[in-house]
Amino acid sequence: MELEYDLLVVSAADAGDDDPLFRAGTAAFEAGDAAAQAAALTSHAPAVLRYVSDRFSVASGGTACRPSQVGDATIGAREGVPYADLLLDWTCPERSDAHEVRSGLFPDREGYVKGTKTIVTYEIDGRSGSAALDAAHPAFSTAQAWYERFGEFFLLGAEHLLSGIDHILFLLALIAGSRRLREIVLAATSFTVAHSVTFMLAALGLVEVPGRVVEPVIALSIAVVAGWHLWGIRRRGTHAADLDVAGRGHLSLDRAGWVRLGVVFCFGLVHGLGFAGALGIDEAWSWTLLWSLLVFNVGIEVVQLTIIAVVFPLLLVLRHRAPKVGVWATGAVSAAVSVMGIVWFVQRISGS
Known part of the structure; x- marks a missing residue:
């Protein structure tokens, strides 16, 4: 023990x-x-x-x-x-x-x-x-039964995301800055793939990064993703949610969409270390533990997609019926999330 x-x-x-x-x-x-x-x-x-x-x-x-x-x-x-x-x-x-x-x-x-x-x-x-x-x-x-055992880890993953306010705010920042349903789903999936990799590596004892490094970076990631949308509003105003049709490529993403996807993936790698640290698993390799961790991540992904399915359609309706209101509403959300991320970053750096 x-x-x-x-x-x-x-x-x-x-x-x-x-x-x-x-x-x-x-x-x-x-x-x-x-x-x-x-x-x-x-x-x-x-x-x-x-x-x-x-x-x-x-x-x-x-x-x-x-x-x-x-x-x-x-x-x-x-x-x-x-x-x-x-x-x-x-x-x-x-x-x-x-x-x-x-x-x-x-x-x-x-x-x-x-x-x-x-x-x-x-x-x-x-x-x-x-x-x-x-x-x-x-x-x-x-x-x-196996499904009872894995069911516990599924619920643990779902509860873990819902109880982690920093990860919820990161997801809200992603939603606020996304212009299309495809974009937010790809961003959320990229985030899940990234944090799944580092989460399992850390939980299996193959990667170890101190919490004093991980936690401030998680806070910074929240501020950066939220601030990115604010920067877009500052540059393009009410057209911040428009897609650059001329630059669209694979998966219907323009250049800005691909860059954002890469940034989210990188931050997802750090969030995975945070998930592992909070759960406190550091065990030797075993197939049973690996499958349990995968189920844990499925629980996280299901909650993420559920939040997206509830919040993003409402945002689309608002943007369609009142484009200006929709842009400024997401700006207000991003501003609040960005400020919170900066406050957490300073607190975690200072150790307060």
Whole structure:
């Protein structure tokens, strides 16, 4: 198990009323001393194991399996943040064709974090797979059908986009600056292909870029895409939504459309790293995990296309019936999105 170190320390200390663990663990965290962090967990191993085993359980045939810790805790890191690595062994009283895994780690009621998701990958008695657990879906069975397992990742992808305001604003900026339905669909698809590539590479541990680099660039991408449309309005006024017919090529895109598509693809590569960082998956290669990540991306794409299907037709109607109003309305949206992107960029650069 890989658990964020400082969160594990404060949660285990609070649950077990273990003030020495809190003092020693916090001091080691603030000092950035990995050896001291591992020592703090080792010297308070019973409290740490009790916290974890009370909230993460394995059952076989309806009977709880008994956990024990193998060796001492070690310290790893994800994007510069220390993580505690615990090796646990569950002894089950009887052999069963199915195991149930349940997680209630770091619940909202503790008051330290909100909306914890636990990603589980398993290989038990010839069965392998992945599952995403949260407060709404705290358990899964290794006997579940493939479509149930992938359905969880589909919903996780959909929820992830809907809960990510920065990605929603990026999509709105794309919609506001698009002149034709074909253009926005191609832009959204280009974005999805790009973020799918980097998301899976990062999640499989093949690419690693620090969050302090990724997050400011995501904010900047929002400002750039929104500002691009504002620049078009400044140059062409109410004709900003017109297509350069003389320059149209493959896929009915003019030169501006192709350039915009390339920029969106490049920014999509960065957004994929953001998706992977937020989800917190960093696992070794496996076909099961790969398919789970693909389904996760399908969930993102479906939500994107749904938002486009709802918003873009309304924009087309507005542009058709009142061209000037339509252009200035998209300009107002782009201006608001651009300002928000710049504010986020400054905040993330400064670390505030």
